[in-house]
Amino acid sequence: QVQLVESGGGLVQPGGSLRLSCAAxxxxxxxxxxxxxxxxxxxQRELVSTITSSGVxxxxxxxxxxxxxxxxxxxxxVYLQMNSLKPEDTAVYYCNALIAGRDYWGQGTQxxxxx
Numbered sequence: 286q287v288q289l290v291e292s293g294g295g296l297v298q299p300g301g302s303l304r305l306s307c308a309a310x311x312x313x314x315x316x317x318x319x320x321x322x323x324x325x326x327x328x329q330r331e332l333v334s335t336i337t338s339s340g341v342x343x344x345x346x347x348x349x350x351x352x353x354x355x356x357x358x359x360x361x362x363v364y365l366q367m368n369s370l371k372p373e374d375t376a377v378y379y380c381n382a383l384i385a386g387r388d389y390w391g392q393g394t395q396x397x398x399x400x
Contacts, residue, residue: 287311287389289380294394296387301398302368307380309361311383318383319363321355330379334365347373348369370398 293305307315320335320343334344334354342354353366363380375398380391 287382288386289382289389289391291378291391291394293379294378294396296397297370299370299372299398301370301397302366303305303370305365305378305380305394305396307363309382309389312384316361316382319321319361320354320381321363321365321378322381323374325376325377326327333378335381336363357381367396370396372398374398375392 288310289307291305293303293306295303297303299348304317305321316338318335321333322330323333324330332345333348334342336342336354338358344352349362351369354363356363374396376396377393378396379393382389
């Protein structure tokens, strides 16, 4: 089994920053990609950003130039630095890991952007 534990969510004012972290443990050998998805009330879960084990990144258009995903392969940890946050970034953010063709998910962490 693989466990993903997220941290770093919270309440921030518009224009502020937050850093999310997600650590994978358990049978996590051979992680292909890790990343972040988010879900707002009444909306489907959507991709935010992913990064492969070789460092190839992918971003949803609305977060490009504001969010940065990084990864520490030795620690099986992925980070999401979120800058210039907007109210529309408010959502539950879920960590994802793709291992041997199977998706694993964290429990989610709430990010609220509000004045």
